Structures are given as structure tokens and as C-alpha cells.
Amino acid sequence: MDRRIRILTVRPSLDGHWRGLAVVSAALRDAGMEVIYGGTALNAEEITSAAIQEDVDVIGLSMYGRFGTVYKVCERLRELPGRRPLLVVGGTVPPNEIEPLTKSGVDAVFVPGSSLDSIITYIREKCRERAADA
Amino acid sequence: MNQATTGAGKVVTTISGIPLKTVYTPADIADLDYAREIGAPGREPYTRGAYPEMYRARLWRIFQLSGYGLPEDERERIKFLLEHGENGFIMEPDLMTLYGMYDLDSPEVYERREELGMYGAPLLSLREYERALEGIPIENLYAHPGAVTPICSPYCHACYFSVAQKRGIPLGNLRGTGEGDFFLAYLATPMTKLIPPEHGLRLNCDLIEFCVENLPGWIPVSVPGTNARERGLNGVQHVAITFANNIAYIDELLSRGNHQIDDFAHTLGGVGFCPHMDFFEDIAIMRAARRMWCKLLKERYGAKDPRSTRLRIHVNVQGSTSTRQQPLNNIVRGTVGMIAAALGGVQSAGVTAFDEAICIPSEQAHIMSVRTQQILQLESGIANVVDPLAGSYFVEHLTNEVEKRAWEYLNAIENHGGFIAALKSGWLHREVAREAMAYERKVNSGELKVVGVNCERMAEESYQVPVFAARPGEEVYRITKERLEQLRRERDPREASGALDHLRRTLEGKENVMPAMMRAVKAGLTACEIGNLERAAFGTWEAPLPL
Incomplete structure (x- = not known):
């Protein structure tokens, strides 16, 4: 790939837990990726616009418990003309929520205990595949 | 210790980074003055416990979070837990x-x-x-x-x-x-x-x-150092930051001039800590913290009332060391942490429910947190003798090391202007971010073993x-x-x-x-x-x- 992988990270909830996102962001930066923190308490519209504006390859959402915003982001991304960014969710996602999320358009869900390496590798490989397809 | 490294020459440390020898001897505590640094339970400096009889007089309070x-809905869960002990x-x-x-x-x-x-x-x-x-x-x-x-x-x-x-x-x-x-x-x-x-x-x-x-x-x-630890600070640091926060309250209250130190210090002497799967260090933390609080209140603030100098501890037994993988294993983690807390002489405890990396606790998981404590209190014999590890070369040495390093970290916070200034400037946010990252890297590399996660x-x-x-x-x-x-x-x-x-x-x-x-x-x-x-x-x- 020519350019560095660009990732938009967001905590859509009002919930302030940021440990997971901080750790993952630091690991992605160390792996050479460009991480842009979009902020806290953004809605689906704001997340999608920020992703377009920043021209990112990946959107990373840090979630806990309930996922309405993620489904709305999926809808917005489906409406986008052209290629949409990869959508990755991390956090305390109950096991029975993973399949509905991935069926709706989430590319990957990383639950607590996922290794940093597995996240980096996934994003790198997916972006490489997409670049090759383009 | 959580670092199953047996290779020769490898440095083994506690989670907080205290280097560990293979074996401890009288030489490691040769300078320890029993009367001054340890003393009887319920007496200054309270290293051995806040009260003379400890669990023989009163078992620790089973105090779970629920809602x-x-x-x-919140009421029904509270009633359920109260009904079960x-x-x-x-x-x-x-x-x-x-x-x-x-x-x-x-x-x-x-x-x-x-x-x-x-x-x-x-x-x-x-x-x-x-x-x-x-x-x-x-x-x-x-x-x-x-x-x-x-x-x-x-x-x-x-x-x-x-x-x-x-x-x-x-x-x-x-x-x-x-x-x-x-x-x-x-x-x-x-x-x-x-x-x-x-x-x-x-x-x-x-x-x-x-x-x-x-x-x-x-x-x-009640300052819950627990929450600083779950965000990333290590055991030593979470003791220091708890006291740094309390110092901010004490200084503000004294500057108001309405009350003397002995009027209010006891209200700040009830704090929260957090065991973190480092069994002996977690015990040393509770013992060292009591001694530090006593010294701080006497030496810096001239407190005289024993209520002011006696630290009482609530523990939240580990949230962030719970794993989503093989979640029943968390019952064992909760038990290990609770044993450490009991040996450290805490007054009150909540054990994280085993399913909390997945969902809000179910009734079954919540009751398990209560039962874990009851089995330890009623069946294990742990409540019979006060501070049973006192005099252990290792535990006393580790207690000294935790105290020494916690004073150093407290000094570092004060050098950044004290608790409120260090918070406002973002220094504390950077500290927790750095520490959490260091911990995560050790898990990622396998240096720190987490069963079900990286092995x-x-x-x-x-x-x-x-x-x-x-x-x-x-x-x-x-x-x-x-x-x-x-x-x-x-x-x-x-x-x-x-x-x-x-x-x-x-x-x-x-x-x-x-x-x-x-x-x-x-x-x-x-x-x-x-x-x-x-x-x-x-x-x-x-x-x-x-x-």
C-alpha cells in the first residue's frame, strides 16, 4: 500500500470508558497506522460524515452493551456511493449480538481479550485486500 | 506474581514492578523495627489490622454493587442479595x-x-x-x-x-x-x-x-483507588493516588477553618482498593497502606485521635482481570483476590461477578460473588487468626517495598502540583494510559499469562x-x-x-x-x-x- 492506513476512532456512547480505545489506538499507531480520534457522544450521522471528511480506510467504534448507533452507522454506510470504509467494533459485545452486527455490515467485532496483534493483523490484511481489489 | 518465568537470569517482578528473589531470609527484614513499623493489630501504625480482634469480632462486610x-428492578436485585447474606x-x-x-x-x-x-x-x-x-x-x-x-x-x-x-x-x-x-x-x-x-x-x-x-x-x-487501578495504574500507584486525593480534601477542609483534623479525618480514612491477581503484592498493599495513612495523618497533619489514623479498606475484587473467555474461571480469580484481601485485613468487599466481561450480572453470577465470600468467611478458617502472614520475611519485605514506592509516587504527584493540578493538566490521564498500555503489551507478548486469553x-x-x-x-x-x-x-x-x-x-x-x-x-x-x-x-x- 502506498499510503498509511487511516482509522477514525469514536466512542459513540455517553459512557466514558476509554481504556480499551486508548490501548488499541496506541497499538495501531505503533503499527504505523494513522489514528484520528473523532470524539465521544457522536451519532451515526456525525460518525459517517467524519469518516468521509477524513477519508479514512477504517472506522473503529468502541462500544458497550447496546448497539443502536452501530446499526445506524451500517445503514448510512450502505447509502454511500463508492467504496465504504471498513467498520470495526470493539468492546463488551454480548455473544448473541455478534452475528446480528456482522450480518448488518460490521466487518469485525473484537471482544475483551482479543490480542492487539489480532486487531492489527486483521486491519492490515483487510486493507491490503481492498487495495488489491481497487 | 503472574510471571511464570523460570529461566535463569530472568528478572521476576510483581505487577507493580517490584523485583522478586527466589527466597527471602531474615536478612531481608533485618532493619525492621517490630514495635514501630508493625505493632499489634488495632494499634498504630495498624500494619497488622485496623482492629485488635479483626474477623473474630466482625467479619468483613459483603458489599456488592447492584443496579x-x-x-x-434495582430494588428487587438489592433485596435478593440482602436475602442471601x-x-x-x-x-x-x-x-x-x-x-x-x-x-x-x-x-x-x-x-x-x-x-x-x-x-x-x-x-x-x-x-x-x-x-x-x-x-x-x-x-x-x-x-x-x-x-x-x-x-x-x-x-x-x-x-x-x-x-x-x-x-x-x-x-x-x-x-x-x-x-x-x-x-x-x-x-x-x-x-x-x-x-x-x-x-x-x-x-x-x-x-x-x-x-x-x-x-x-x-x-x-470514600476514595476508591479501585477505579484508578481498573483504569490502568498499578497497585503501588493506586495507593499513592488515593492518598493524594485525600490530601486534597484534607487541605481544603483545613483551609476552611471550620473543623480540626481529628473532627473529620476518620471520614477520609475509609478507602477502596483493588486486588489484581498478584496475591502477595495485594496483601502487602493493604498492610502498607494502613501504615502509610497512620504516618501521613500523624506526621503531616498532627492527628491524635486513633480514629483519624486508622485506615479502613473496602475492596472491589478485580474487574479488569476478569476474562470473557472461559468465564467460570473468573470465580477462581475472584476467590484468589478475596483471599488476598482477607489476609490483607479488609473491612468490606465486593467480588466482581464472573459474567461481567459479558453482561450485567445475572442473579446466578451475583449470588456466586456473595457465596465466594461466605465460603471463605464460614468454612475456610481464614477468619480465625489476625494478620497470619506477619513476620513472613517475604511479606514484610514486600510491605516495606510497596510503602517505599508508594511514597515515591505520591511525591511525583505532589511535584506535579498535587492531585487536582495533576488531574487538570492531563498528567494523570497520561499516566493511566501509559500504565494500561504497558500491561496490555505484556499480555499481548505472553510475558503475563492470562489463562483462556493468551494461553x-x-x-x-x-x-x-x-x-x-x-x-x-x-x-x-x-x-x-x-x-x-x-x-x-x-x-x-x-x-x-x-x-x-x-x-x-x-x-x-x-x-x-x-x-x-x-x-x-x-x-x-x-x-x-x-x-x-x-x-x-x-x-x-x-x-x-x-x-
């Missing part, structure tokens, strides 16, 4: 609304209403507190009324105290605790539009002074835990909104506006906020209305997160 859904209860307030005193109708909350009641019920008025506490005999129980953040703590306390008054219970008979916690609200899980830290400090000090004068059995600000994994886990689902947020929203509207219709508008003016003047001035807060909740003002007054009076502040 979700509507106030009545919990000795007090911790109410969990709704994160979306009550943590930050947000309006149910504010666009931020409305848009995310599916998250309402995710953890904690939206206890948005005195009526909702009455609903949550209906049928719970609060005159006989030790309680934490959900007062978790500085902005909500005076309100939550005012509601709980008002419920007692309406039942004819004198305030002086109430026993319990609050937090008004900076670690949670400003460091670990900061929301947007916080009130600036110095105003949070003021509200907490008002509450302390009010309780010193009116509720001798209440610990209004002993299973492609197919043979057992699954049931996923508990609280009442849907939409329903919590609809019912709570109806109730708030009903309250606004039914309350006396003159009383409400008089109480609102009184509270506004008090927040803008220097008078103690609690009498006006009690009046406000009794007049039917809602948490959101009160929060708006607080933000208008103090302004807002955003945590400087290094993201």
Missing part, C-alpha cells in the same frame, strides 16, 4: 443520566435512550429513590446511595437522607458511604461537560462537613454462561419520562421555584450546599434540573484524554 433498569448494598445510578446529572430529554440522552438503565436505574428524583428503597429497612443497613461522581453525590445523598427523614429515621442513625469519585468521573470514565475539578472538590468537602456535623456513622467520600485457550468453550438482559432502554425511557412529567405536574410550583433559587444562590456562594440540596429534592426538583444549576454555577470542563 439496572428501573428503580423497582449481603450485609449492605451499593446502589448503582444510571450512567447516562445520573453520573452527569443529564436531562432525560437532552438530545444526547434521547438519541441514546436504548442505553438507559444499562447499568443503574435512573433515580432522577426523590420519588424514584423512594421507589428504589421501598421495603428495604435502611435504618439497619449499611448503604451506598449511588453517589458515585462529584456532581451527583450531594443530590444522591440528599435523596437518601430525605427518604430516611420521611420514614422518621434520625439522620444520625444512618450508616453508609459515598464516593463522589474523581477517578471514575474524571479519569477512568469521564463524560462530557463535567464540572471543573475544584468545584467537585468543594461539593465533596461540603458533604464531608455536613456529615461530620449530622451523620457520625457516615463516610461521605490454555479453547477453540470451542464447553460451557456458556447465560447472558442477562436488563429491561430495554426504550421502556426505561418511556416510564421514567412519564414519572418525571407526573412529578412536575404534582409538585408545588412555588415550593419548587423557591428551592431552586435557594440552591442556585448556595451553589454560587460559599455556604454549605447540603441544606439547600435537601430542600431541593424534597420540593421535587429533578436530578437534571439540579445538574443544570451546577453547570450554570460552575461552568464545565472536558477531561484531557490522550486519544
Whole structure:
């Protein structure tokens, strides 16, 4: 790939837990990726616009418990003309929520205990595949 | 030690980075002065325990956190735990609304209403507190009324105290605790539009002074180092930051000149710590912390009353070391942490439910947290002898090392201007981020073993835990909104506006906020209305997160 992988990270909830996102962001930066923190308490519209504006390859959402915003982001991304960014969710996602999320358009869900390496590798490989397809 | 490294030449350390030898001998504690540094349990410097008889006189309090859904859902879970042996209860307030005193109708909350009641019920008025506490005999129980953040703590306390008054219970008979916690609200899980830290400090000090004068059995600000540790600080650091926070309260209270150190220090001497799967270090932390508190209060503040110098400890037995993978393993982790806490001589404990990396605790998981403690208390024999590890070359050495390093970290915080300045500048946020990253790297590399996560994994886990689902947020929203509207219709508008003016003047001035807060909740003002007054009076502040 020519350019560095660009990732938009967001905590859509009002919930302030940021440990997971901080750790993952630091690991992605160390792996050479460009991480842009979009902020806290953004809605689906704001997340999608920020992703377009920043021209990112990946959107990373840090979630806990309930996922309405993620489904709305999926809808917005489906409406986008052209290629949409990869959508990755991390956090305390109950096991029975993973399949509905991935069926709706989430590319990957990383639950607590996922290794940093597995996240980096996934994003790198997916972006490489997409670049090759383009 | 959590570092199963047997290779020759490899440095083995505790989680906090204290190097460990293979074996300890009398030489490692040759300078230890028993009378001065250890002493009898219940005597200064309290290394061996806060009380002479410890668990023979009174077992530690089983004190679990619980709450979700509507106030009545929260009440049912509290009653369930009390029926099965919990000795007090911790109410969990709704994160979306009550943590930050947000309006149910504010666009931020409305848009995310599916998250309402995710953890904690939206206890948005005195009526909702009455609903949550209906049928719970609060005159006989030790309680934490959900007062978790500085902005909500005076309100939550005012509601709980008002419920007692309406039942004819004198305030002086109430026993319990609050937090008004900076670690949670400003460091670990900061929301947007916080009130600036110095105003949070003021509200907490008002509450302390009010309780010193009116509720001798209440610990209004129990600093939970737990939340700093779960965010990333190590064991040594979380002791130091807890005391740095307490120093900020003490200095503010002394500068007000209303009370002497021995009038209020006991209220700050009830703190929270967190075992973290490093068995001996966790024990050493409890022992070292008691000795430090005693020295700090005597040497820096000239405290004379034994109540001032005696540290009492609540523990939250590890949330962040729980794993989602093979979740029943967390029962063992909770047990190990609880044994360490008991050997460290804690007064109160909550064990994280084994399913918390997956969902809000189910009844089954919650009761397991209670049973874990009861089995240790009633079956294991652990309660029979006070501080059984005293005199161990290793444990005494480690206690000394923890103390030495915690003083060093406390100095570092003070060199950054003390607790409030270090918080405002973002220094503490960078510290927790760095420490959490260092920990995670060790897990990622396998240097730190976590069973089921980076070793002993299973492609197919043979057992699954049931996923508990609280009442849907939409329903919590609809019912709570109806109730708030009903309250606004039914309350006396003159009383409400008089109480609102009184509270506004008090927040803008220097008078103690609690009498006006009690009046406000009794007049039917809602948490959101009160929060708006607080933000208008103090302004807002955003945590400087290094993201």
C-alpha cells in the first residue's frame, strides 16, 4: 500500500470508558497506522460524515452493551456511493449480538481479550485486500 | 506474581514492578523495627489490622454493587442479595443520566435512550429513590446511595437522607458511604461537560462537613483507588493516588477553618482498593497502606485521635482481570483476590461477578460473588487468626517495598502540583494510559499469562454462561419520562421555584450546599434540573484524554 492506513476512532456512547480505545489506538499507531480520534457522544450521522471528511480506510467504534448507533452507522454506510470504509467494533459485545452486527455490515467485532496483534493483523490484511481489489 | 518465568537470569517482578528473589531470609527484614513499623493489630501504625480482634469480632462486610433498569428492578436485585447474606448494598445510578446529572430529554440522552438503565436505574428524583428503597429497612443497613461522581453525590445523598427523614429515621442513625469519585468521573470514565475539578472538590468537602456535623456513622467520600487501578495504574500507584486525593480534601477542609483534623479525618480514612491477581503484592498493599495513612495523618497533619489514623479498606475484587473467555474461571480469580484481601485485613468487599466481561450480572453470577465470600468467611478458617502472614520475611519485605514506592509516587504527584493540578493538566490521564498500555503489551507478548486469553485457550468453550438482559432502554425511557412529567405536574410550583433559587444562590456562594440540596429534592426538583444549576454555577470542563 502506498499510503498509511487511516482509522477514525469514536466512542459513540455517553459512557466514558476509554481504556480499551486508548490501548488499541496506541497499538495501531505503533503499527504505523494513522489514528484520528473523532470524539465521544457522536451519532451515526456525525460518525459517517467524519469518516468521509477524513477519508479514512477504517472506522473503529468502541462500544458497550447496546448497539443502536452501530446499526445506524451500517445503514448510512450502505447509502454511500463508492467504496465504504471498513467498520470495526470493539468492546463488551454480548455473544448473541455478534452475528446480528456482522450480518448488518460490521466487518469485525473484537471482544475483551482479543490480542492487539489480532486487531492489527486483521486491519492490515483487510486493507491490503481492498487495495488489491481497487 | 503472574510471571511464570523460570529461566535463569530472568528478572521476576510483581505487577507493580517490584523485583522478586527466589527466597527471602531474615536478612531481608533485618532493619525492621517490630514495635514501630508493625505493632499489634488495632494499634498504630495498624500494619497488622485496623482492629485488635479483626474477623473474630466482625467479619468483613459483603458489599456488592447492584443496579439496572428501573428503580423497582434495582430494588428487587438489592433485596435478593440482602436475602442471601449481603450485609449492605451499593446502589448503582444510571450512567447516562445520573453520573452527569443529564436531562432525560437532552438530545444526547434521547438519541441514546436504548442505553438507559444499562447499568443503574435512573433515580432522577426523590420519588424514584423512594421507589428504589421501598421495603428495604435502611435504618439497619449499611448503604451506598449511588453517589458515585462529584456532581451527583450531594443530590444522591440528599435523596437518601430525605427518604430516611420521611420514614422518621434520625439522620444520625444512618450508616453508609459515598464516593463522589474523581477517578471514575474524571479519569477512568469521564463524560462530557463535567464540572471543573475544584468545584467537585468543594461539593465533596461540603458533604464531608455536613456529615461530620449530622451523620457520625457516615463516610461521605470514600476514595476508591479501585477505579484508578481498573483504569490502568498499578497497585503501588493506586495507593499513592488515593492518598493524594485525600490530601486534597484534607487541605481544603483545613483551609476552611471550620473543623480540626481529628473532627473529620476518620471520614477520609475509609478507602477502596483493588486486588489484581498478584496475591502477595495485594496483601502487602493493604498492610502498607494502613501504615502509610497512620504516618501521613500523624506526621503531616498532627492527628491524635486513633480514629483519624486508622485506615479502613473496602475492596472491589478485580474487574479488569476478569476474562470473557472461559468465564467460570473468573470465580477462581475472584476467590484468589478475596483471599488476598482477607489476609490483607479488609473491612468490606465486593467480588466482581464472573459474567461481567459479558453482561450485567445475572442473579446466578451475583449470588456466586456473595457465596465466594461466605465460603471463605464460614468454612475456610481464614477468619480465625489476625494478620497470619506477619513476620513472613517475604511479606514484610514486600510491605516495606510497596510503602517505599508508594511514597515515591505520591511525591511525583505532589511535584506535579498535587492531585487536582495533576488531574487538570492531563498528567494523570497520561499516566493511566501509559500504565494500561504497558500491561496490555505484556499480555499481548505472553510475558503475563492470562489463562483462556493468551494461553490454555479453547477453540470451542464447553460451557456458556447465560447472558442477562436488563429491561430495554426504550421502556426505561418511556416510564421514567412519564414519572418525571407526573412529578412536575404534582409538585408545588412555588415550593419548587423557591428551592431552586435557594440552591442556585448556595451553589454560587460559599455556604454549605447540603441544606439547600435537601430542600431541593424534597420540593421535587429533578436530578437534571439540579445538574443544570451546577453547570450554570460552575461552568464545565472536558477531561484531557490522550486519544
